[in-house]
Amino acid sequence: MDMLHQLRRLNTETSTLDELMALETFAITLSERYTIRQVPTPDWLDQALKTLELEIVAKTRAALELKLREARAKQANLRTREERREMANQEVEMLEKALGLAKTETPTA
């Protein structure tokens, strides 16, 4: 299927990020040609550009989020014993506070 055909029958769900990027490049170039020729850009092309923008942003975000999860997992494994103890202490403190069990300091005379 050629690029124009793909763009006209845009299906972002089955396309990879690379394919969407390529389609977007083509769509932008095509839109610019319409402008240069002083021909109004077709509605379907405007719509395709908007759809591509949204989908590329969403797919990029998903890729970054996946990388973030991997990075957090690696980070969790590199914590020292002290860091883990500190995190556990913080969790206990938070829970005690929520339950109203937090210790309060008594003023000395």
Add this chain to the structure above:
Amino acid sequence: MAKRGAPAKKVRPPVVLPEFTGKSKTALIAELGKSPHGKLEAYNGLLEAARNEPEFFAHLTVWNAAKGEVKDAKVALPVIALATAKHPEFIENALANMVGLDYRLFVRALQFARTLKVSNNLLRRLVHRRLKDLEVNQGRWNRAAVQHRASLHYLYRRFHVPTSEEVSRNIFGEIGGVKADPLPGTVFHAIRQLSVVSDEEAAGLILKHRLPWIVLQGALGKKATSKQIAFALVKAMTPTELIANTKLLQTKFGMNSDPALKLAYSEALGKAADSKKATPTLKASKAAEDVERLDTVLAAKLQALQEKQMETVEVDGDWLVLADKSGSMSSSIKLGIEIAAVLSRAAKGKVYLVFFDNTPRLLDVTGKTLDEIRNEARHITAGGGTSIGCGLAQILSRGVVVEGIAIISDGAEHSPPYFLREYDKAVTAWGKDIPVYLYHVQGETNTLSSQMKAAGHDMETIEVDASTDYYSLPNLARTMRRKKYSLLDEIMALDLLKLDEVLENTKGMKVINDGHVASVA
């Protein structure tokens, strides 16, 4: 006594493999696609045949190890060969094929061998050598111990293999009778930690040590359904596991509403498609059916993977598939579509699918996907009389020539044109014998086979019933050839294996004593 309200347990019919005669060698090969679902004694019927034709059986064992899809057959054939072989070359080939099994299947093979009275000393020397060969490479040993701990435990203990401290610690959890935990920093320690550390840490351990899914299922405990580690689980799965767990990822982990997880799955599927280990089954397509209602993107990716897997199968020539759509043959319609789909990807020539009752309905399915063929055949329903020959008559009248015919039917014919008559016409018109494969489904009495036999035509019959693994259809298709004996030639051309080739780290370590006879079976 069954619990109240519990559904009645499904009883599988006993599996009986066919008698192994010289004439039905290729039929037997095709029927190795049938799974007895763990009951290896179903293969005991092959003992006599293995004794009578040890050379063929030795080569068949090697062929099945490489091309077969059914695990039970991969376990049973080398053991049958070992139990019956007299020539040292065939004994060694059988042992080498057993060593090629993963450790879990290796244990099953050893247990099966004991039932066939294979020499315990021979088995002990084989196990010793395999374990010593493994121990030479620490990384390999660790991976095997992680994935097959229970099997290694059995092998070391049952066959009294001497162990090092590390083996004792990580397999038996003790050294010299004193409890010994895995050392920190090791993969074994990491597995112990999985259920007690946070979800993020668990995910990190899985990624760091590349822990396999098969281990994680038990080791993770309640975390096994944690969404926070789902992405790590996807990375841990093999292509087969990924496909098998698609529904789990959808329902338990909410993959559809998690773009990052969906992306991880999608990337893993992409790697599965490129994998050289792709085994051509229909599992990907089945998974796609489950997924389709939930997510069309993933369904499309699974279908693409299915098509890619099919590309590994190749069959020569143009083919005709005759699928019985007469009354009560709805299973035959489905099977006909699947076989046609396999052939359309595998065949180098054209593929014609004809649904028949009293009249034929011809579809040219050359190069079409399973999905496309299903779509074209969506209005085909079972009903009407039976004329197996009408499909062949139709293509003859159109001047079409094929190199092979696959029939999916119960083999009962009631109306002309009858298949035998049309087949004789085709042989005369085309000037050659055409191989015919009957995928025999349950139904009325099979008269076709006896008619073809009486007329002197060689037709291979492949029994299809509840125990047939539909997901192995592509491998059954692999056995179809347009030249009658080319599959047998292919099998006999395979080299037999030697132990020194498969256990390179322990070359020269003797397993077979001089003058040894494998068993008294």
